Amino acid sequence: MARRLVFADVAHQYSVAPVADAPVCVVELVPEEGSGARAVEYLRQGDTVARAVSALDATGGATALDPPAEPLATWAGTRLNEDFTAYLRTALAAPGQAPDADSGDESLEALGPVMLLRTHAGEQQPYTEVLMCTRIRAIGALFVRVAQFGHSVDSDLGELVTAAFKHRTELEDFVRVEGNAYRGYEKDIEIEEKVTLIDDASIWSLTKSMWTAVENGDFPGFITDPGYELTRWHFVQHNFEVLAPDDEVGHYAFQENLEGKYRLKMKKFSKDSLRRVETFRKGLEIPGADFEDYLAREFPDLRFRRLPGFRRTKFDINVQSVTTGHCFGIETDEVTLSDTTGRKMRQVETEYLETRRHAGMDATSIDTELSRLTSLVEAHLARLGIAAERGLYSKLSFLRDCSQPADR
Incomplete structure (x- = not known):
């Protein structure tokens, strides 16, 4: 069962002005054995280590980025991990362009752990659970299932993330407002x-x-x-x-x-x-x-x-x-x-x-x-x-x- 952590501008979840050029990054996490569904999933810093990273373009197409030289935790409690930020700065730079130490910092600062996708393969009908981030603490982030959808076996990453974003508003105010969560x-x-x-x-x-x-x-x-x-x-x-x-x-x-x-x-x-x-x-x-x-x-x-x-x-x-x-x-x-x-x-x-x-x-x-x-x-x-x-x-x-x- 594949797990993908989606980092995006929090404007995807909250009514705030979007930050120009903020990327959507999809981080492949360690897969999970078995096929059990989850109502909630809790990720501590060590659970956010990237196995692979992709970026979505404006049309929803996914491009695989060069992988980090070594395993990197992506989220450090209150912000992106510094080493992962440096990696993204390089990986997202235009071909042939040397990244500036401060290049893209504003767009990267806009990112938060917005969504977690759990894709169940090996089923008669493959399906993906959409879990939206509902709580962030220094010790970790909590995600709650708002929807799930079926799809074909050969659906690519961009299609899955685009479909998940369409479902993200289900139970929206029970997820993004902690006082409504129960x-x-x-x-x-x-x-x-x-x-x-x-x-x-x-x-x-x-x-x-x-x-x-x-x-x-x-x-x-x-x-x-x-x-x-x-x-x-x-x-x-x-x-x-x-x-x-x-x-x-x-x-x-x-x-x-x-x-x-x-x-x-x-x-x-x-x-x-x-x-x-x-x-x-x-x-x-x-x-x-x-x-x-x-x-x-x-x-x-x-x-x-x-x-x-x-x-x-x-x-x-x-x-x-x-x-x-x-x-x-x-x-x-x-x-x-x-x-x-x-x-x-x-x-x-x-x-x-x-x-x-x-x-x-x-x-x-x-x-x-x-x-x-x-x-x-x-x-x-x-x-x-x-x-x-x-x-x-x-x-x-x-x-x-x-x-x-x-x-x-």
Whole structure:
């Protein structure tokens, strides 16, 4: 499966004035084994090494350039690699013209990694996936599939790139505007599996170990979210169980913030399960931290009992599936009860977060990918020799187990 990285004036993707004489350069990358399609592909600097380079003329015809004398990474995080820029300056010079050290710099500065083409040969009907650049960070560039098209076996490079440019506007504003890049399926529903640690373990060391494993390719089909790989959290939480009515039972929790206000997290579930209703109220002012008074006033038809509060520290590795575009959290947390017992629970939660918008989005694969991710977490824990139990054991069940049985 051939992969081609297209460098072009960003005016091909954004509404900016084009730069005169900016070339379109097509870089042949290392081919990929197999025929699997990709919703997203992430290229670090070392993944952009050129095997061959071509340039497109104004009519869309492709001309192969003399190859670099040695393998060159083409993209260096925020701009073209300096050595690759020098190579292009020479390779694009008119025949018989010695390139000036500053010649063409403006036109080359206009270039960015606009598009990645994945051409699948050996199929009954060869086809090319068109992935547009959706995120650039110093550590790499992320591309998302916006379309795919079939073509003949003998389609030349110029024809493929020209056709791809015609498809580039599909899903355009979901690709070029980062705030539009995601869709969350199943509104107000938390979808989450739990792996409860039986052995004592440092959750920080475990998080770093799993993060390294994902980066090293030990979680096949998953990559970390570029520029948002790790997030760290801390909560002080005051907990209440909803006892009645039956269709409202669940767990309400007040989480403190530094402004002296609270966020109320409301979960509705009759038993520990993969899916639970989860909604929030934010920015609450509760004088004297009188949570009972607030609940009685705001939810007069519900019956509550107070459970122990706790402190919670959580380290999240944010990952996404390259085949489905679904984004997940690998969330390692440690809960410490605020009562005199100081009892602890440590878990690794795998949670569906959202889906990166792409051609061929499919919500039916969420559960399968979540389960596969949880299995990879289990395997990693086993390699570390950490005993754990996979299930759906919730914080509410933990608090119940630490308290006297409710009088129902």
